[in-house]
Amino acid sequence: MPRARFEDLSADVQAFVSVSAPHVLVRDVRLIDGTGAPARDGMSVEIVDGRIVRVGPTEDVGVVAGAEVVEGEGHTLMPGLVMLHEHLFYPSGMARYNTNEHSFPPLYLAGGVTTMRTGGSVDTYTDLRVRQHIEEGRIPGPHMDVTGPYLEGANGFVRAMPQLTTPEQARAHVDFWMDQGVTSFKAYNLIDRVTLRAAIEAAHARGAKVTGHLCSITYREAADLGIDNLEHGFFAATDWVSGKEPDVCPRGASASYLSLDLSSPAFTDVVDHLVEKGVAITSTLTVVERRAPGREPPPQGAREAMLPQFEDRVMAGLERAERAGSQGGALLATYMAMEKAFYDAGGRLVVGTDPTGAGDVVPGYANQRALQLLVEMGLTVEQAVEVATRNGAVYLGRDSEIGTVEEGKRADLVLLRGDPTTDVGAFRNTVLVFKDGVGFDSARLFDSVKGWVGVR
The missing domain is CATH 2.30.40.10 (Urease, subunit C, domain 1)
Known part of the structure; x- marks a missing residue:
């Protein structure tokens, strides 16, 4: 480059x-x-x-x-930060996501991000053009690894996502978007194992990696299919949901985390399997932390970055969540403990922010916050910086140049x-x-x- x-x-x-x-x-x-x-x-x-x-x-x-x-x-x-779960889109309500092609690139760079991977795309042609314009020096922003449109199954909750239900569709999807210039892919909630295996094999054949925010497929199953990376720590894992049916996204994942003994083989065997298979885990604590009560609000700069009407909606939503008094505090502590256990077991932990959720995760500001949360999780500052820099560079295969x-x-x-x-x-x-x-x-x-x- x-x-x-x-x-x-x-x-x-x-x-x-x-x-x-x-x-x-x-x-x-x-x-x-x-x-x-x-x-x-x-x-x-x-x-x-x-x-x-x-x-x-x-x-x-x-x-x-x-x-x-x-x-x-x-x-x-x-x-410079190497962040692996970023987006150029932002939630506008009712499962609709607006592409923020003008504001997000400079925000990422302002927050210290010099290389980023989009952890999923709903407007891929725009993402590719943004990358082109950054590399041409026409707009400020980080170097970008652009993921293709999601590898999603039928009836996903976001209408902008493809519906891939056969291996043939998956292979055609991967090949088409590789030809357009994407450099990785992300699987989503409802894809089935046969279709995902075909997508992974097609991506690997073209030199691209595949990550996933999964539900219908467990982490152990995904590792066996050859997936390279899994998103959101263990937040999306359905390995411990009682009665989980093959290729079906179940309810009850949160309850399964809270009842799980992290010292038991039920958890440690999955961690060991991921480490053995070389699957990286992406920490995205920024997008889940405010489900817990008593968390600090978005910084003033992040609030000022929002369109005022969006800021009002976001802050009202956070106030409602604070009053709700759910199990969010226990869940956040569990997510952190699970990621720390994976890290301690020798797993490759990388990090991103996922500026979606309730809209409170604003690029740049959230990338700075992600480092603080890694330290809160139990890493030293030096370890947190390594996760946010060298580990991401190694995953992207660019550690000879950056990180x-x-x-x-x-x-x-x-x-x-x-x-x-x-x-x-x-x-x-x-x-x-x-x-x-x-x-x-x-x-x-x-x-x-x-x-x-x-x-x-």
């Missing part, structure tokens, strides 16, 4: 750039390098033509002739004010986002789309 040089960016995109020099020194930062290693103080990173050419202690790096210097004292530098702060890699970096290892609130303090070595002003990007989320 060619790097986007400053001079290749449109005037509209250049307006968001604060650091445009081809030679840059980010000096004297606290470095979280994405490998999971402890953070290091007093580090400097040198960038030349969009690549990291030196990483070392500030005193060793010294003065670098000809470099534009970004002073990093009191700041933390980490890799860690190492010499030779693309200069996709995030500069934060403060130190998240002592205050996870610092994940909210994005100052600069370097994409291919070009430094974008986070606040300017966030401010550019106020009032747009929901319709643009």
Whole structure:
């Protein structure tokens, strides 16, 4: 993937750039390098033509002739986020989703996302054109891995989704959308095993991976079919629903989680099977956390990003959920414990935000929140950053280029004010986002789309 040089960016995109020099020194930062290693103080990173050419202690790096210097004292530098459950659509009510092609790309970049996978698409031609325009430098946004239209069975709740009920349909669907330029696929609730197997085999034959938000198919069954990834942690797993019938989406999944002993073979055998099969799990705690009472509301910036009518609806919905007093708190704790158990068992945990649900998950802001939730789940800050950077890069097969702060890699970096290892609130303090070595002003990007989320 060619790097986007400053001079290749449109005037509209250049307006968001604060650091445009081809030679840059980010000096004297606290470095979280994405490998999971402890953070290091007093580090400097040198960038030349969009690549990291030196990483070392500030005193060793010294003065670098000809470099534009970004002073990093009191700041933390980490890799650009690689987020694997994102969308360009947003809920507008009544199972309808509006494509937000203008607001979402800059929001993602503002929040530190330099590479993203769309975890499902309802407007795939638009998603592909957005990716094209980002790569051409016409609009600001992260590099994109675009999924094709959902691999869904008959009578799904979203009318915009295909209805695939035979292997022949699945193969034709995969081949058609691969020809259009998509790079992955996502299976959904009602697909059956025979059809999904055909889709997975067709995708793998074309070099694409398949993830899934499943219900009719259990996690164990999906792993045996060859699926690469499963979404929403274990939130969508139906492996423990009593009386589950083959290829039927059952009720009662939430109750099955609450009654499940996470130390029992019923759970650990499924985890071990997923690890053995190399299936990654995507954490999307941002989209489920506010089902629990007492959670912090969306930040003010996220609320200001919404169309006012959408903000009113979203906040009213959150107030109703808070008053309802459901089992949400216990469920959220269980979801976190399940993901942590998978991580501890050696599973590849990746992360995304899923800006759907009740509309309270706003790109950029939610990506910052996702890191905080990984820490709340029990990961160290360094481990959380690794999940949100290197793990995603490994899954996408791009870890030789992105995901860690190492010499030779693309200069996709995030500069934060403060130190998240002592205050996870610092994940909210994005100052600069370097994409291919070009430094974008986070606040300017966030401010550019106020009032747009929901319709643009």
